[in-house]
Amino acid sequence: MSRTLEWTVGVELTEDSGRTKAEARLDTGTSTITGHGSARCNPADVDVPAIGDELAASRAMKNLADKLMREANREMEAAGAGTVPQHTGPGYGWPEAVS
Template sequence: MSHTLEWKTRLHLFEEDGTTKAHATLDTGTTTLTGHGAAHRNPADPDVPEIGDELAAGRALRDLGQQLLDIAQRDVEGVGARSGPGTGPVLGWSL
C-alpha cells in the first residue's frame, strides 16, 4: 500500500532586544501542531541575528519533532503494539 501526502510547515521568527523567538507550524491537513523555540543573546556577545535565528528555529523544530514522536507513540500503543525500551521494533516501526 503506497500513498503520498503533503504536510506544510511554516517557520516564523521574531527578534527583539537580544531575544529571538520561533514558531514552527505543521499542518497535516487533519492536524495542526506548533513548536516553540527561543534564543537569548548575552549582552556581552556580538549582535549576530543569524545565530539567534538558527538557535530559535532549531529549538522550535526540535519541539515540533518531539510532539510528532509523542503522538506516534500514543498511536502505536493505541493499536496494541509494544513500545518502550527493550521491546524491540513496534509493528515494524522503531521509535
C-alpha cells in the first residue's frame, strides 16, 4: 500500500509586556491539534524578542508533539498494540517561564 499525505503546521506568536505566547496548529485535513507555549523575559535580562519567539514556538511545538503522541498511543492501544514507554525529563529554560 502506498499513500501520500500532507499535514500543515502553523505557528502564531503574540508578544505583550515581555511575555511571548505561541500557538502551534497541526491540520491533518481531517482533524486539528493545537499546542501552546510561552516565554517571558526576565526583567534583569536584555530583551531579545527573537529568543522569546524561539522559546515560545518550540514549547508550543513540543506540546503539540506530545498531544499527537498521546493520540497515537490511544489508537495503538485500541488496535491491540502496545505503546512505547513515555520518558519525561527536564525542560529548557526557567520552570516559571514554561506554561
